[in-house]
Amino acid sequence: MFQALSSVLLPVILVAGLGALLSSRFPVDQGTVSRLTLYLLSPALVLDVILRTPVKVGEALHLGGAYLLTLGLCLALGWACGWGQPNLTRRSYSASVGIWNSGNMGLPIALFAFGQSGFERATVLFLASFVGMYLVGPALYSLGRGGAHWLDSLRDVLRLPALWATGLGLALRLLHVPLPEGLTRGVSLLAQATLPMILLTLGxxxxxxxxxxxxxxxxxxxxxxxxxxxxxxxxxxxxxxxxGANLAVLILSAAMPTAVNALLIAREYDADVGTVADVITLSTVLSVVTIAAVVTLLPRLG
Known part of the structure; x- marks a missing residue:
């Protein structure tokens, strides 16, 4: 398992490291890079995943509900970690604990640990995490901030195209309406660029x-x-x-380090970006040991 983890983590470290090297040598407009990922690449990724992945409705609802409840409790745990800190910093701790990396780390590790069936279940959680992330993240930083009205917070949530891409993808799947081949290929090309760009943003x-x-x-x-x-x-x-299988995949997903998308959302809403980045870095390094321990212990649940 350590060999499998290294094959996943090494590319992550390499891409983020190249981004860090570039940023340390040349001035880079990080806000533009973040918005490019948040408003263009991420919606393409979620649409591509929905259209390409076989998802059973009953299982998806069961796993998705479990994810959302786990998300809420993790957000509360992160809120407790930031007790006594300034408002934005406390919100950033909540996001750092509640938004985890179910995509570029969770998916391949689930494949290594449980095979194709585990990968398909992890994909359901990945879709749920996208919806949860882009609903909860903006709301976390907007609601009750600076006397903002709740309608303003709602507009902040609805302006993120990842949510609209999710609705479009689900509608196309339910209605069995295929996209034209050229459009599908274009979406797929954008989706393939998403994970490397997210890692570069961290770097x-x-x-x-x-x-x-x-x-x-x-x-x-x-x-x-x-x-x-x-x-x-x-x-x-x-x-x-x-x-057993669904429980194991849910636990493994929740064992992932903080997602880089948490950094993108924090930057977009002028939150405590430094705190989020610090937790991302440390949790990613420590996850080499903790994920291996979780995978080792999972068979005992059966």
Whole structure:
């Protein structure tokens, strides 16, 4: 399993490292890069995944509901990690614990651990995470901030095209309406660029900001993400009656480090970007050990 993890983590470290090197040598407009990913590439990825992945409705609803409940509890845990901190910093701790990397790490690791059936279940969680991320993330940073009206927060959520891409993809699947081949290929090309661009975004920030601040709260939030996440998923899965395979995939997904998308959302809403980036970096490094431990322990649940 360590060999499998290294084959997943090494490309992640390589791409982010190249972004950091570039940012440390040349001035890069990180806001433009983040918006390119948030408003163009990410919607293409979620649309591509919905159109290409076989998803059973009953299983998707069961797993999706379990994910959303786990997400809510992880957000609350992150909120507790930021107790006593300024408002935006506390919200950033909540996002750092509640938004995890179910995509470019969760999908391949599920494939290595459980084969194709595990990969398909992990894809369902990946879709749920996209919806949850782009609903909860903007709301987390908007609601109750600076006296903003709730309608303003709702507009912040609805202006993100990833949600509209999700609705479009689901409608096309339910109605059995295929996209023209040329359009499908264009969406697929954009989708393939999403994960590398997300990793570059992290590297660009780290290269400009330098080594992360390893404060006690950053360690606490990383532990909450890597240890608290799978424990919460275990409790939620048991409570909702998930079977062995679905329960294992949910726990493994919740054991992933903080998602780089959390950084994109924090930057878009002028939140505490530094705190999110610090937790992303530390949790990603520590996850080499914690994910291996989770995979080792999962068979005992059966």
């Amino acid at each position: 660009l920030h780290l290269g400009a900001a330098g080594w992360p601040r390893l404060t006690p709260r950053v360690w606490l939030a990383s532990a909450a993400r890597l240890v608290g996440g799978p424990l919460i998923a275990l409790g939620v899965g048991r409570a909702l009656g998930l079977d």
